[in-house]
Amino acid sequence: MAKIYDRAMRTTEERCLRQWRSELLAQATGELLEIGAGTGINLPHYPAQIKTLTVSEPDPHMRNQLQKKLSALTAHQVRVADWGAEQVDLPDQSIDTIVSTLVLCSVPSPQQTLRELNRLLRPGGQLLFLEHVIATDSRTVHWQRCCEPLWRCCCGNCHLTRDTVRSIEASGMIIEQLREADMLTAPAIVRRTMRGRARKPGPHADNNS
Numbered sequence: 518m519a520k521i522y523d524r525a526m527r528t529t530e531e532r533c534l535r536q537w538r539s540e541l542l543a544q545a546t547g548e549l550l551e552i553g554a555g556t557g558i559n560l561p562h563y564p565a566q567i568k569t570l571t572v573s574e575p576d577p578h579m580r581n582q583l584q585k586k587l588s589a590l591t592a593h594q595v596r597v598a599d600w601g602a603e604q605v606d607l608p609d610q611s612i613d614t615i616v617s618t619l620v621l622c623s624v625p626s627p628q629q630t631l632r633e634l635n636r637l638l639r640p641g642g643q644l645l646f647l648e649h650v651i652a653t654d655s656r657t658v659h660w661q662r663c664c665e666p667l668w669r670c671c672c673g674n675c676h677l678t679r680d681t682v683r684s685i686e687a688s689g690m691i692i693e694q695l696r697e698a699d700m701l702t703a704p705a706i707v708r709r710t711m712r713g714r715a716r717k718p719g720p721h722a723d724n725n726s
């Protein structure tokens with residue numbers, strides 16, 4: 518999957534994802550952690566003002582692709598780690614911005630992962646997310662349920678029927694910005710996406726200063 522990921526995603530990136538990444542990640546501030554960074558596709562979108570950039574990717578093949586391209590993708594100093602998002606080796610309340618794009622579909626337990634992200638975020642810290650989610654019409658949901666077991670096997674444990682926004686809210690974060698859009702060119706079972714910003718309750722510091 519690591520070898521073909523960028524090629525397989527190219528048309529979707531061009532038609533919508535690149536623009537969405539760019540708008541979403543322009544809001545990044547302070548000490549930043551990206552989970553499930555894949556081949557490093559978000560790196561060119563991080564603004565100059567972030568303080569530190571740590572990217573974690575547990576899959577060694579994905580991480581290898583990322584590391585090969587690092588200097589071409591960003592001028593930031595980047596720490597690359599191999600943590601899964603459910604157990605990150607960073608202190609409590611040490612992160613201002615966490616980025617998750619197309620990752621919460623693949624983690625073994627979104628609840629456990631979101632607990633960990635809450636632990637890592639400072640009060641007032643933000644989660645910037647872009648995720649494909651369960652459809653709204655029953656016909657597509659039916660197909661998502663039918664295809665999910667095989668899809669998970671072929672696509673790195675990617676689930677088709679997760680209601681990720683509800684999971685984020687259930688974790689105690691407050692959704693401050695939410696956009697729904699269809700991922701153009703994607704099959705119907707992965708087309709519906711949600712993106713936005715959730716915040717851990719607490720005072721919201723200006724993390725750029």
Ligand SMILES: C[S@@+](CC[C@H](N)C(=O)[O-])C[C@H]1O[C@@H](n2cnc3c(N)ncnc32)[C@H](O)[C@@H]1O
Nearest residue numbers: 553554555576579601602618619620623624625
């Ligand atoms: C569909 S790819 C998305 C890659 C990239 N974030 C993007 O926006 O294109 C899903 C990524 O999640 C990673 N992943 C899978 N399980 C994970 C876990 N438990 N913790 C963190 N990342 C995980 C995969 O290795 C893969 O790189």
